[in-house]
Amino acid sequence: MTAPALQASALDALLSPLYWFLELWSALLSWVGEATGLGLLQYGFMHRAILVGLCVGIIAPLIGTFLVHRQLALIGDALAHTAFAGVAVGLFLNAVVDLGVSPYLTAVVVAMIAALLIELISETTDAYNDVSMAIVLSTGFALGTTLISINAGGLTVSVDQYLFGNLSTVTTQSAAILLVLFAVVVGVVAVTRNQLLYVTFDETAAEVSGLSVSWYNRIMVMLTALVVVGAMQIMGVILVAAMLVVPVAGAAQVSRSFTESLLVSVVLAELAVLLGIAISYYAGATAGGVVVLVAVGIYALAVVAGKIQTAVGEEATPEMGSIDAGEGRSPSGGQIASDDAD
Amino acid sequence: MTDDAVVDLADVAFGYTATPVVEEISLRVESGEYVAIVGPNGSGKSTLMKLMLGLLRPDSGTARLFAEPAHEFDExxxxxxxxxxxxxxxxxxxxxxxxxxxxxxxxxxxxxxxxxxxxxxxxxxxxxxxxxxxxxxxxxxxxxxxxxxxxxxxxxxxxxxxxxxxxxxxxxxxxxxxxxxxxxxxxxxxxxxxxxxxxxxxVTNHAERVICLNKQIYFDGPTDEFVDSDALARAFGTAAGIVGGGR
CATH class of the missing domain: 3.40.50.300 (P-loop containing nucleotide triphosphate hydrolases)
Incomplete structure (x- = not known):
């Protein structure tokens, strides 16, 4: 057995419980397909694509919520382009030294390194500036295109699937890798949700309260790198950042609390993914583009809903103010509670 | 006595570049005090606050918070x-x-x-x-x-x-x-x-003690004395006319 084959089989052995889960999932969707007569559920690749889409619909807005509210919406785009360089590195190594490694794994590694670099640059210059972000973005993409062009003869796969995403090229292995990324992202956010929220909302107060802001920033950008690589399979490098931003922006229009905005952004993202995949299947269009267009449509509806909500809320405001003025229960005197009407 | 202090700065100097933003700062804040730090824009007020809270480390001198070195304080x-x-x-x-x-x-x-x-x-x-x-x-x-x-x-x-x-x-x-x-x-x-x-x-209406800062401490004492002193004019220079002109 050759070295690359050994590596591949070692990875497959690691992922084997997930392969078993994927089979189960596929059987379930086949059954749903037969019961409902939905044509798109008769293909195995579609089962995997839908699962990847559902996972992306959770992890992208989950991380995106923290990014958007820190005004870091563009970091996803920058990391997606460096992930493309990672894909190119993987394809290059496979062609030159026959490494047999999934380009998605090399993309994870390169995107994580780029994420740390962006974070370290911002720590030393004391700001996330769009100039350094733009430099990282174009460097990543330039490196990717250069590696692919000098190696064009040895490539058996088109890079289109990485640039634009492709439902039909979601292999069992890449779906299993996505499941691992999903577990890591959800697990880390579940554990550090308090800290990430504090750092996102009020960095200085978080630091005063004893949190290591720079460590949580590093965790944040590395999770972003994982999400970007995971979502790249169906969204493509160019559109992947939209899933981090658009559902979150929509949710912010209609949500009152942070928890609510997290849940709403996941619901909006899942809606966009499922509708987008279905429409793209029946219309024969690229899934990534359709998913983003649906997401933007949902965002537009959320803006309208938010405006209506605010208008209704404004009518209720004087009532709230008078309740506060009458029922101030501060131990230090009612005058504290009865000030500042809006 | 030192152990009772909430904040204790001794001869602290700090600058983001070679030029110091604050220097020769020595002050103590005891538990239960109500202290106001005033000074013109760019006088180093926020920097002083960061030094007190341990968000910045002094270039020279010592900053202590609840009797611990401020940057090591973790409660x-x-x-x-x-x-x-x-x-x-x-x-x-x-x-x-x-x-x-x-x-x-x-x-x-x-x-x-x-x-x-x-x-x-x-x-x-x-x-x-x-x-x-x-x-x-x-x-x-x-x-x-x-x-x-x-x-x-x-x-x-x-x-x-x-x-x-x-x-x-x-x-x-x-x-x-x-x-x-x-x-x-x-x-x-x-x-x-x-x-x-x-x-x-x-500040003059509410705080018990005023620290007037412009890179150095110009005044540190009871609010009444601050109002009567010329510290304000010295620290604020010509901008002293803003007294009472709160936003």
């Missing part, structure tokens, strides 16, 4: 920090209760808030008179209401040092008075208050 729950949030326009969807809840984060770490944690949150909301606004989105509040939410966060963390960096910037005049009433009553309950202010009228 974050004892510190409450309120910044100029009223003027910041964060569009993040978050309710007043969720903001106050953050005060419990240093206590719970990676865990969930227990029932008693939530009780502390509700008590803090009650103390600042914001119970009726608990489920309101912070962006919908007036500047004064928002600042009271941030005070409540410090109360929920059971902080015994409250540091406020120009908290009333962008808050309407009527709310400012009520805001200082609240600070007074919290100080009477034993919380040490450290107020960084640009608005001199607020």
């Amino acid at each position: 974050g729950s004892r510190l409450g920090y309120v910044a100029q949030h009223a003027s910041a326009s964060k569009e993040m969807p978050i309710t007043v209760r969720e903001v106050v809840k953050m005060g419990r984060f240093p206590h719970v770490g990676f865990g969930r808030l227990s029932e008693s944690d939530w009780e502390r949150v509700d008590e803090a909301l009650d103390t600042v008179g914001m119970t009726a606004f608990a489920n309101r989105r912070v962006t919908q509040l007036s500047g004064g209401q928002r600042q009271r939410a941030f005070i409540a966060r410090a109360l929920a963390s059971e902080a015994d040092l409250l540091v406020l960096d120009e908290p009333t910037v962008g808050v309407d005049a009527e709310s400012v008075d009520a805001f200082y009433e609240l600070l007074n009553s919290l100080n009477e309950q034993g919380i040490t208050v450290l107020l960084i202010e640009h608005d001199l009228s607020a």
Whole structure:
């Protein structure tokens, strides 16, 4: 057995419980397909694509919520382009030294390194500036295109699937890798949700309260790198950042609390993914583009809903103010509670 | 005596570049004091605050917080920090209760808030008179209401040092008075208050002690003496005419 084959089989052995889960999932969707007569559920690749889409619909807005509210919406785009360089590195190594490694794994590694670099640059210059972000973005993409062009003869796969995403090229292995990324992202956010929220909302107060802001920033950008690589399979490098931003922006229009905005952004993202995949299947269009267009449509509806909500809320405001003025229960005197009407 | 001090700076100097922003700073803040730090724009007030809280390390001299080197101090729950949030326009969807809840984060770490944690949150909301606004989105509040939410966060963390960096910037005049009433009553309950202010009228009306800063300390003493002294004119230069002209 050759070295690359050994590596591949070692990875497959690691992922084997997930392969078993994927089979189960596929059987379930086949059954749903037969019961409902939905044509798109008769293909195995579609089962995997839908699962990847559902996972992306959770992890992208989950991380995106923290990014958007820190005004870091563009970091996803920058990391997606460096992930493309990672894909190119993987394809290059496979062609030159026959490494047999999934380009998605090399993309994870390169995107994580780029994420740390962006974070370290911002720590030393004391700001996330769009100039350094733009430099990282174009460097990543330039490196990717250069590696692919000098190696064009040895490539058996088109890079289109990485640039634009492709439902039909979601292999069992890449779906299993996505499941691992999903577990890591959800697990880390579940554990550090308090800290990430504090750092996102009020960095200085978080630091005063004893949190290591720079460590949580590093965790944040590395999770972003994982999400970007995971979502790249169906969204493509160019559109992947939209899933981090658009559902979150929509949710912010209609949500009152942070928890609510997290849940709403996941619901909006899942809606966009499922509708987008279905429409793209029946219309024969690229899934990534359709998913983003649906997401933007949902965002537009959320803006309208938010405006209506605010208008209704404004009518209720004087009532709230008078309740506060009458029922101030501060131990230090009612005058504290009865000030500042809006 | 040294061990009682909440803040203890000895001959502290600090500069972001070779030029010092503050120098020759020696001061002590005892538990239960209500101290205001005033000075013109760019006088190093916020830098001094960061040195006191251990967010910056002095280039020379020592900064101690609750008798520990300030940068090593890790009981974050004892510190409450309120910044100029009223003027910041964060569009993040978050309710007043969720903001106050953050005060419990240093206590719970990676865990969930227990029932008693939530009780502390509700008590803090009650103390600042914001119970009726608990489920309101912070962006919908007036500047004064928002600042009271941030005070409540410090109360929920059971902080015994409250540091406020120009908290009333962008808050309407009527709310400012009520805001200082609240600070007074919290100080009477034993919380040490450290107020960084640009608005001199607020300081002279409320604080017990004034530290007047412009790179160095120009005055440190009781508020009455500060009003009579010429420290203001020396520290502020020609800008001294703004006394009483609060925003």
